[in-house]
Amino acid sequence: METVYSLKPLLAVLVSLVAVAFIVIPNQRPNVRESWTILAALAKFALVASMLPLILQGKSPAITLFAISPGISLALRVDYLGIIFGLSASFLWILTSFFSMGYVRSIPEHKQTRYFASFAICLSATMGIAFAANLFTLVIFYEILTIATYPLVIHRETPGAIFGGRKYLVYLLTGGVFLLFALALTYQLSGTVDFQAGGILPALTAKSSVIMLFTLFLLSFGVKSAIMPMHSWLPTAMVAPTPVSALLHAVAVVKAGVFGFARAIGFIIGPSMLHESGASGFLAALTAATILVASLIALRQDNLKARLAYSTVGHLSYIVLGLTLFSPSAWIGALLHIVNHAMMKITLFFCAGAIHVKTHCENVSQLNGIGRQMPLTMAAFAIASVGLAGIPPVNGFISKWYLVQGSYDAGQIVFVVILLLSGLLNAGYFFSIVVRAFFAPSDKFTRFDEASKLMIVPLVITAVLSLLMGIFPDRIPYFFQLASSAAQSVFGGGGL
Amino acid sequence: MSSLSILIVASLLLFCFISVLVGIWRLRWAYAVALAGMALALVAAGTGFYRVLADGELRYFLGGWPPPFGIEYVLDHLSAFMVVIIVFIGLIAVIYPPEAGLYHTPRRGISAYGLVLLLIAGLVGVVVTGDLFNLFVFLEIYSLASYALITMGGDKAVVASFRYLILGTIAGSFYLLGVGFIYFSTGTLNMADAARLLTPLYGSPTIMAAVALIVVGMGIKMALFPLHVWLPDAHSYAPPVVAAILAAIQIEVAAYVIVRMMLTIFQPQYFIDIMPITTIIGWVAAAGIIFGSVMAIAQKDFKRMLAYSTVAQVAYIGLGIGLANQLGMIGALLHILNHAFMKSCLFLVAGGIRYQTGLHKISQFAGLGRKMPLMMSAFTVAALSMVGIPPTAGFFSKWYLVLGGIEANNWVFVAVILASSLLTAVYFFRMIEKLFATPSGGDPAVEQAREPSARILTPIIILAIGIIVLGLINALIVSYVLQPVVALLP
Numbered sequence: 001m002e003t004v005y006s007l008k009p010l011l012a013v014l015v016s017l018v019a020v021a022f023i024v025i026p027n028q029r030p031n032v033r034e035s036w037t038i039l040a041a042l043a044k045f046a047l048v049a050s051m052l053p054l055i056l057q058g059k060s061p062a063i064t065l066f067a068i069s070p071g072i073s074l075a076l077r078v079d080y081l082g083i084i085f086g087l088s089a090s091f092l093w094i095l096t097s098f099f100s101m102g103y104v105r106s107i108p109e110h111k112q113t114r115y116f117a118s119f120a121i122c123l124s125a126t127m128g129i130a131f132a133a134n135l136f137t138l139v140i141f142y143e144i145l146t147i148a149t150y151p152l153v154i155h156r157e158t159p160g161a162i163f164g165g166r167k168y169l170v171y172l173l174t175g176g177v178f179l180l181f182a183l184a185l186t187y188q189l190s191g192t193v194d195f196q197a198g199g200i201l202p203a204l205t206a207k208s209s210v211i212m213l214f215t216l217f218l219l220s221f222g223v224k225s226a227i228m229p230m231h232s233w234l235p236t237a238m239v240a241p242t243p244v245s246a247l248l249h250a251v252a253v254v255k256a257g258v259f260g261f262a263r264a265i266g267f268i269i270g271p272s273m274l275h276e277s278g279a280s281g282f283l284a285a286l287t288a289a290t291i292l293v294a295s296l297i298a299l300r301q302d303n304l305k306a307r308l309a310y311s312t313v314g315h316l317s318y319i320v321l322g323l324t325l326f327s328p329s330a331w332i333g334a335l336l337h338i339v340n341h342a343m344m345k346i347t348l349f350f351c352a353g354a355i356h357v358k359t360h361c362e363n364v365s366q367l368n369g370i371g372r373q374m375p376l377t378m379a380a381f382a383i384a385s386v387g388l389a390g391i392p393p394v395n396g397f398i399s400k401w402y403l404v405q406g407s408y409d410a411g412q413i414v415f416v417v418i419l420l421l422s423g424l425l426n427a428g429y430f431f432s433i434v435v436r437a438f439f440a441p442s443d444k445f446t447r448f449d450e451a452s453k454l455m456i457v458p459l460v461i462t463a464v465l466s467l468l469m470g471i472f473p474d475r476i477p478y479f480f481q482l483a484s485s486a487a488q489s490v491f492g493g494g495g496l
Numbered sequence: 497m498s499s500l501s502i503l504i505v506a507s508l509l510l511f512c513f514i515s516v517l518v519g520i521w522r523l524r525w526a527y528a529v530a531l532a533g534m535a536l537a538l539v540a541a542g543t544g545f546y547r548v549l550a551d552g553e554l555r556y557f558l559g560g561w562p563p564p565f566g567i568e569y570v571l572d573h574l575s576a577f578m579v580v581i582i583v584f585i586g587l588i589a590v591i592y593p594p595e596a597g598l599y600h601t602p603r604r605g606i607s608a609y610g611l612v613l614l615l616i617a618g619l620v621g622v623v624v625t626g627d628l629f630n631l632f633v634f635l636e637i638y639s640l641a642s643y644a645l646i647t648m649g650g651d652k653a654v655v656a657s658f659r660y661l662i663l664g665t666i667a668g669s670f671y672l673l674g675v676g677f678i679y680f681s682t683g684t685l686n687m688a689d690a691a692r693l694l695t696p697l698y699g700s701p702t703i704m705a706a707v708a709l710i711v712v713g714m715g716i717k718m719a720l721f722p723l724h725v726w727l728p729d730a731h732s733y734a735p736p737v738v739a740a741i742l743a744a745i746q747i748e749v750a751a752y753v754i755v756r757m758m759l760t761i762f763q764p765q766y767f768i769d770i771m772p773i774t775t776i777i778g779w780v781a782a783a784g785i786i787f788g789s790v791m792a793i794a795q796k797d798f799k800r801m802l803a804y805s806t807v808a809q810v811a812y813i814g815l816g817i818g819l820a821n822q823l824g825m826i827g828a829l830l831h832i833l834n835h836a837f838m839k840s841c842l843f844l845v846a847g848g849i850r851y852q853t854g855l856h857k858i859s860q861f862a863g864l865g866r867k868m869p870l871m872m873s874a875f876t877v878a879a880l881s882m883v884g885i886p887p888t889a890g891f892f893s894k895w896y897l898v899l900g901g902i903e904a905n906n907w908v909f910v911a912v913i914l915a916s917s918l919l920t921a922v923y924f925f926r927m928i929e930k931l932f933a934t935p936s937g938g939d940p941a942v943e944q945a946r947e948p949s950a951r952i953l954t955p956i957i958i959l960a961i962g963i964i965v966l967g968l969i970n971a972l973i974v975s976y977v978l979q980p981v982v983a984l985l986p
Contacts, residue, residue, distance in 0.1 A: 067971035068887075069895065070979070140886040147885055154933045162933055167927075173883070173921050177914040180884075180891075184910075186900040 001487070002055065006061030009076035009131045011049040012086065013141075016040045016093075016120040016127075027043050028456070030112065034101050037116050043369055044123065047085070048090045050090055053194045055083050068136060072193055077133035079197075080486035081266070081335065084132040084479060085259050090338045092251050092346055093123050099350055100243040102454030103254040106357040107197060114151055119244075123315040126252040128206075129259060135268060139183050142256060146172045149253055151252020153237050160242035160468035164239040171233035175223030177258075182216035186268055189213065195263055197489035199270020210269060217264040224257025226313045227283075228290040233310040245305060252344035255338055258319045265323050266490035272326070273455040276340055280324040287317035287324065288418045295425035300365045304352050307429060308345065311355030311388065314422060314481055317340045321415060322403045331487035332480075337399035340387065342395055343466045343491060347384040350459035351377050354451040364433055369442025371434075371447050376456055378437045385430035385436045387466050390423040395469035398480075448476040498554040500544040501569040501624040502810045504537050504579065508617035510769065511536070519952045527746040529592060529607035534587040534616070541576075541583040541620075549976060555626070568626035574759070574981045577829070578623040578752050581836050582745045586616040588959060589737045592844055593951045596851035597737030598648055608648060615641035616830045619749050628685045628761075631753070632867035633750060635671065635717075638749070639664045642742060649733040656729035663716055664727045670713030671753075677706035681905035691761050698770055707766075710757060711773055716748030716931030720814050721784025722776070728791075731803035733868040736847025742841035748832045751813045754831070764985050768820045769807045778818020782912045784811030793926075798858050799846050801923055802839065805882065808916060809835050815909060816897055825982040826974055832964060833973070834881065838890060841878040841959035845871060848948045848956065851907070858927055863936025865928075867945040869975035870953055873933050879924035881963045884917045884970035889966040896974075 005216030019040030039164060051061050062077035077253070078086070104112050125148055128141030154165035183424055186195050189209055190200045199211065218227075226234045234254070238245055248254075265274055275279045292312050312336040315337070322334025354377045355370065357362055371378040381466035400419060407415035451454050519526030548554060554571040557563065570577070589597070590612060595694075598608050598835040618638025643664070646657035658771025679685055682693040682703050697703050712723070727747075732738050750884050756768040764929045767773040788808025795801035809831070816828025848871050849864065850856055881890035894913055901910035936942040947953070964974070 017823070041513075066968075067975075068968070069892070069971050143886050143891075151932070155936065157933050162929060165929065165933070169921065169925055170918075173918060176885075177917050180898060180917075181910065181914055184895065184902055188899065188902045193689050347597065350787065 001061040002057045003062045004133055004326055005063065006051070006054075007063060008047050008051050008061055009078050010063050010065070012044055012090070013076065013124055013127045013131065015043045015047065020117045023120060024113055025314065030105075033116065034097070037097045037120060038094070040120060041090070041097045041123075044127065045090040045094055045437040047084045048127070051078050052083060052087070052478070055080060062133060064133075066457040068140075072136045072187070073135050074140070074191040076128075076131040076137065076194075077135035080482045081259075081262055082130045082484050084335055084339060084486065085255060086127055089123070089126045089130065089252050089255070090341050092342060094463075095461060096243050096247040096346070097452050099246070100354065100457045101219035102356060102452045103241065103243050103353050106452060107123065109155070111155070115155060115241070118148050119247075120294065122152070122248060124391040126256060126471030127397070129256045130382060132195075133265070134195055135183055135186055137487055138260065138263060139179055142179065142260065144175050145253060145256055146176055149248055152248065153240045155241055155244070156239060158239070161239045164236045167236045168233045171223050171230065171242060175220045175230070177218050180221035182213060182264075185209075185213050185216060187411070195267035197267060198266060199266070199273055200323040201269055201273055205273070207228065207277050210273055214264075214269060214274060214277065214279040214283075217261070221257045221260035221264060224254055225316045226254060227320060228262055228293055228313070228316060231290070231294070231313045234313060235306050237393045238305040238309050242305070242349055242356060245309075246346050246349030249309065252304065254312060254316055255342065258323075258338060259318055261320050261323050266331070269334060271428055271490060276327040280312060280326070281433055282460065284324045284412070284415070287321040288291070288315045288415060289320070290314065291418055291422045293423075295422050295429070299429045301382050302362055303364055303365070304355070304362060304433075305349075307364065308348050308352060311426065311429065314426075315345070315388065318400075318419070318422075322406060323413065325406050325410040325415070327406040327409040328484075328487040328491045329402050329409050331378060331490060332483045333399050333404075333406050333482035336402060336473075336479060339398045340469065341467065342386040343462050344387045344394070347380050347459055347466060350455065350462065351381040351384075354455045354459065358449065358451045359445070359457065365479065367433060367437055369445045371438035372442070373445035373447060373452070375448070375462060376450055378434065380459045381437070382434045383463045383467055385434055387469070387470065388430060389427040391427075391468045393467065395466050395473070397470055398473045409414055458480045497798055498544075498547065498571070500540055500554060501571045501575075502556050504544070504583065505617050505621045505624065507540065507778045508533055508537050508613050508620065512610050512613035512617060515613060519610065523793055526609050530613055533585065533613055534590045534950070537583045537620070538587050541579045544571050545576040545580045548573060550746050551844050563626070564684045564686040568686055568688070568762075569624045569632050570626040570687075571624060573977055574752070574755070574829075575623045577671045577779065577981070578832070579620055579751070580813070581833055582616060582619045582749070585610070585744050585840050586741065586837050587637050588840060588955045589741050591955045592737050592847070593949075594737075596847050596948070596952050597844070598735045608645065611641045611645050612737070612741070614638075615645060615746070619745060620733045622749050627689060628678065628690065629823045630685075632672050632675060634669065638746065639668060642738070642746060644732050645738040646734040646742075648738065649735050652729070653733035656847060657732045658857060660726040660730045662678075667713040667716035669932070670709045670716070673704040674709035676711065677702050677709070681706075687756075687761050690950050694762060698766055699879030699940055704771060707757070707762070707771060707773065711754060711777075713961070714753045718747045718810055718814070719756070719779060719807055721787050721807060724784065724788075728800060728803045729809060731806060732797060732800040732889065736799075736843050736850070739802075740803050740840040740843035743843060743871070744836040747810055748813065748836065751810065751832065752826070752923045754817060754823070759984055764820070772966055774818045774820040777814050778820075778906075778909065781811040781814030781818055781911055784808065785815065785916045786919070789923075791980065793919060793923045795923075796857055796859060798849070798856055798861070798927070799843070801858065802842050802846065805920070805923070806839060808920070809839065809882075812893065812897065812913070815913070816900065819897070819900040819904050819906065819909065820864045820985065821900050821903050822979075822985045823896050823903055825963050825985055826978045827871075827900055829978050829981065830896060830974065834889040834963070835894050837879045837959050837962050837966060838881050841956055841963065842882075844952075844959070845875045845878070851952065853945045855941055858930060860939060860941070861930045862934040862939075862962065863931075863942050865931035865944060869943065870947055871956060874956045875931070876928060877960040877963055879928060881967070882923045885966045887964065889963045889970065892967055892970040923933050973978070
């Protein structure tokens with residue numbers, strides 16, 4: 001890709017950080033405070049979206065700020081991969097902001113200023129991760145994201161929330177420590193940390209070094225991507241308010257881990273070198289096991305958010321599995337699944353939030369007949385469930401199709417079987433909720449009574465988008481083209 | 497030739513006397529005089545630093561006697577770097593108001609600020625002198641000042657100070673004995689001259705004994721595990737301003753002496769190959785990092801936790817020296833700077849909490865975060881830096897140390913640095929959780945707590961901002977200041 005100088009990546013990162021200063025102004029009315037969030041979210045999405053035409057022309061907006069260590073710069077560069085993550089996260093932040101407003105006011109939550117301020121910092125960090133031009137920059141934003149999410153996890157300040165926060169920190173900071181090690185080892189092995197499609201390790205790197213580096217990436221990015229056995233922070237962190245779970249634990253934080261894998265495999269180690277070292281097989285097996293085990297655990301969860309959390313664990317491993325396979329199709333599937341899963345899972349979390357606000361039900365067993373009271377919510381829930389099970393015409397089918405094809409191309413029939421089996425399990429744990437909601441008799445939920453519009457409109461939008469992206473995979477907004485270009489650049493060697 | 501180096505020391509000494517004399521008449525004026533003295537010293541130190549970067553080494557012959565006959569003062573990259581840190585932290589500590597920072601100031605008109613200036617003058621003197629014996633004199637000056645200052649923390653502090661006095665004197669004697677051996681063998685006390693004369697004597701057992709004595713003596717002074725036993729009491733009972741100075745700059749000066757020995761007076765090879773000093777320091781420091789961190793986790797008192805944290809942090813510096821390569825040494829020297837900012841910030845926060853609420857146990861701090869948001873935000877920045885979260889300064893010390901560890905192929909050291917980040921996280925996040933996420937138990941001290949006055953907040957906020965700025969500009973510091981220092985290393 002041709003690099004063009006642009007201020008936009010920096011502005012996209014900074015806009016929400018600037019908004020924090022306005023959000024924390026004391027003694028302002030909640031409406032004014034939330035308008036800063038909304039403004040920042042819209043501005044951020046507009047900035048990211050405005051870079052899309054350039055990217056589609058094969059040009060890469062970039063900006064180098066200053067040296068952060070001799071020979072390493074703090075630098076941002078937007079490529080195919082980065083814009084996929086950036087677009088989806090910034091778009092979903094807009095919807096989540098509206099949803100959050102409805103949510104925190106209906107509950108009502110305390111310390112809302114801290115809540116919205118932390119959220120804005122998290123989004124800045126997410127953009128920084130998406131647009132980082134080198135591993136050092138990525139690590140800085142990755143750690144900022146870890147820390148900025150902590151206040152949101154402990155937001156309720158109950159003993160459960162504090163326990164969740166501790167567990168979150170133990171897992172995530174341990175991952176961060178391994179990431180620092182991986183960063184230093186990358187620098188020592190290749191003398192640079194700049195991302196380059198196809199990898200930057202010198203051709204003569206010892207196999208043992210490659211395996212060690214990959215293991216370190218696994219131990220660091222694997223935590224945020226919730227690969228078993230490093231996943232258990234994620235279900236515990238579900239004590240956070242639902243919009244936090246929706247955006248951070250389905251889109252930003254966990255996808256930052258997955259995105260880190262994409263950078264590490266495609267842009268640091270390089271798929272061919274990784275494949276030759278044989279280390280990827282271990283991770284592929286681990287993710288395959290995670291997919292099955294997480295799905296089985298999800299089947300047994302009665303708490304709705306816990307079920308969604310384990311489903312997230314499983315789907316994150318879909319993506320990582322795709323990235324480890326030596327096949328462009330698998331990469332396309334994985335990258336598409338970053339977006340598709342985000343869209344579907346955020347719908348489900350929005351639904352869970354709406355149900356919680358309206359009925360205070362948190363368990364699946366309490367949801368008999370809720371479809372009569374909240375038909376829109378449960379319809380959206382049904383669409384997203386169909387998608388996550390990988391059934392057309394919802395977008396989950398498209399990404400799964402490529403993942404299956406990629407597994408086949410890579411000669412790994414066993415993963416084809418696992419992906420199909422996981423689809424059945426997904427159907428099992430999601431459809432049971434849908435069936436319960438619409439067909440089970442109930443005397444509790446009889447009247448039509450949806451949550452406030454601030455909450456319903458976002459979840460309808462994401463559900464409809466999931467459907468549209470399934471029917472027209474390349475119309476909105478070129479995700480298929482971006483994903484295949486990214487995969488081509490990684491496998492084409494040396495970059496397009 | 498430039499008299500800047502001696503000017504810093506001399507002006508500090510002068511203002512020290514003025515401050516004491518004025519203090520007899522008007523106690524408040526002693527504070528103003530000390531402030532003026534430190535500000536002047538900072539201007540001189542800044543000028544010296546700038547000129548060293550622009551023109552290279554600045555030398556001054558005391559009384560006009562050229563070395564090796566007279567005493568020489570040298571401002572090179574390393575000493576200019578140290579002087580700026582010492583004087584800056586000293587100034588911050590003096591700005592901090594005495595009512596919060598020195599709670600047992602003696603009555604009857606004796607100003608503690610005279611002692612603070614004397615302490616800073618001694619520290620600067622050790623760093624700028626080019627003479628081995630003159631270094632000992634300044635070592636004793638700053639030590640005596642610090643013994644006296646520690647006693648101002650109350651009854652327990654007197655005992656702690658006495659223990660420190662005994663061990664500190666032993667350390668000083670070790671150093672003096674070592675310098676004596678070098679003098680017997682070479683007939684010179686000038687560092688540059690000794691460096692030249694010592695080269696043919698590298699096989700000599702006398703020189704080996706001298707080096708061992710000096711390193712052990714300085715190991716006591718810098719509280720390198722297992723020679724740290726005096727530190728936890730002395731630093732936790734000392735008044736906050738004193739503790740800030742001791743932890744942030746005083747013990748680091750002892751580390752400076754070891755680095756100076758290794759890089760200037762001897763060739764690095766002597767400390768690496770001929771005597772296994774870096775190896776020993778490295779392994780001892782690795783043990784010290786773990787020990788200090790674990791002990792810090794076990795503490796209930798905030799200042800005592802900080803004191804054990806210092807044992808661990810100063811061991812980082814030792815570990816960097818022990819790695820015996822450029823990257824490790826850069827990490828060590830950068831950590832002197834970063835730790836100075838972090839630890840002084842934390843001790844000043846401890847003083848602020850104590851002054852506003854009278855509390856000092858971590859368990860009592862529940863809910864304070866909402867009462868003092870600004871000071872506790874500064875605390876959080878310093879704590880995150882201690883843990884090593886980018887882009888704060890603490891991350892970058894770890895970055896260079898890990899790079900150095902990988903280059904030295906020393907995976908144990910790498911593991912220790914990384915593991916200690918997690919241990920540090922345990923004791924700092926425990927406190928962050930208490931401050932911000934635990935509801936106050938209705939303790940009236942917490943309920944009535946208010947944000948401290950601007951005079952207390954200003955130095956704390958300056959340090960917190962400094963921590964972030966130092967992180968972002970670390971590449972400049974490393975390229976322009978530290979890389980020339982470590983150029984001799986492999």
